[in-house]
Amino acid sequence: MTKLKPKYYQNPDVIFLAQDLLGKILFTQKNGEITAGIITETEAYFGEEDKASHAYGGKRTLRTEAMFQTGGFSYIYLCYGIHHLFNIVVSHKNDPKSVLVRAVEPFEGLSVIESRRRRSACDKTISSGPGSVCKALGIDMTFNKKPLTGEEIWIEDSGLQYSQDDITSTPRIGVAYAREHAALPLRFYLKNNRYISKK
DNA sequence: TTCTGGATCGACT
DNA sequence: GTCGATCCAGAAA
Numbered sequence: 001m002t003k004l005k006p007k008y009y010q011n012p013d014v015i016f017l018a019q020d021l022l023g024k025i026l027f028t029q030k031n032g033e034i035t036a037g038i039i040t041e042t043e044a045y046f047g048e049e050d051k052a053s054h055a056y057g058g059k060r061t062l063r064t065e066a067m068f069q070t071g072g073f074s075y076i077y078l079c080y081g082i083h084h085l086f087n088i089v090v091s092h093k094n095d096p097k098s099v100l101v102r103a104v105e106p107f108e109g110l111s112v113i114e115s116r117r118r119r120s121a122c123d124k125t126i127s128s129g130p131g132s133v134c135k136a137l138g139i140d141m142t143f144n145k146k147p148l149t150g151e152e153i154w155i156e157d158s159g160l161q162y163s164q165d166d167i168t169s170t171p172r173i174g175v176a177y178a179r180e181h182a183a184l185p186l187r188f189y190l191k192n193n194r195y196i197s198k199k
Numbered sequence: 200t201t202c203t204g205g206a207t208c209g210a211c212t
Numbered sequence: 213g214t215c216g217a218t219c220c221a222g223a224a225a
Contacts, residue, residue: 043206052206054221063221081219083207100206131207174206197207 001025001156006149009071009090014097017090018044019167019188021099023160025107028153030138033112037104037127037137038158041189041196043172045087047097052178055096066145067096074153076134076144083131086139088148088155102173102187103128105195106136113137129197166191173197 004024011017019042027036045053054064054077066075067089075087075098087098106113106121113136117126127136134140143153169185176182189196 045206054206059222061222077206078220080205080207080217082217085206087206102206125209129207135208172206177205 001158003149004155004157006070006072006147009088009148010092011071012091012095012097014044014046014090014099015186017088018042018099018186019162021088021101021155022167022188022190023158023162025156025158026101026104026133026137026153027108027156028137028139028143029151033109033138035109035112035137036107036156037113037133038107038160039101039103039155040105040193041101041103041128041187043100043102043188044186045098045100046186047091047095050178051181052172052175053096053098058096064096067098068094069145071097072148074143074146074148076139076141078141079131084134084140085130086134086137086143100130101133102130103189103195103197104133104136105193124194124196126195128195162190 024039048058055067070093071090073089075089087100089098091097104127110121168191170187171183172187
């Protein structure tokens with residue numbers, strides 16, 4: 001397995017990347033403990049034109065600043081005052097596209113993940129849903145704006161390849177306010193995996 | 200300074 | 213299926 005390179009993330013085709021990232025492995029290292037999960041579900045946010053994106057209209061604030069960085073950095077924010085959500089920033093500088101990781105399948109450090117989530121790794125709710133992914137992998141705001149090629153958080157290519165037949169696409173979750181962009185099929189998940197937020 | 204609402208989860212019915 | 217938790221960023225003023 002090899003760590004994905006900066007070049008991989010600089011691709012401006014966020015819809016391709018949201019699908020290509022399925023099957024890749026997201027690692028974190030915290031307090032010397034390494035945990036990882038196979039990415040099973042993602043959503044694409046296509047930038048300034050996307051009414052569902054925090055960067056819609058080129059809105060640039062302290063929070064959204066992370067998305068305007070060069071592809072290959074993390075964008076993490078707090079949702080509903082409770083949950084952290086993890087995004088992979090892609091494309092080039094000042095093009096705020098990102099991929100939201102919505103679910104992973106536990107891969108490494110299972111006992112650490114189980115104690116963080118207080119349930120068995122066999123329970124599919126352990127890391128299905130964007131808030132759960134962050135909790136399972138120990139991701140909080142200290143991971144915001146980090147390079148995904150470093151030693152705290154990174155993604156490896158497992159070599160797994162999927163065809164369009166293996167991937168289901170649906171509208172994104174929780175973005176009804178995005179009006180005409182709410183129905184776009186920009187959510188992707190592995191058809192045959194049980195670690196999915198909802199079918 | 201104050202107000203509003205959200206890229207959700209889990210407990211409970 | 214329904215609903216409360218919980219708090220910060222962004223907008224209004």
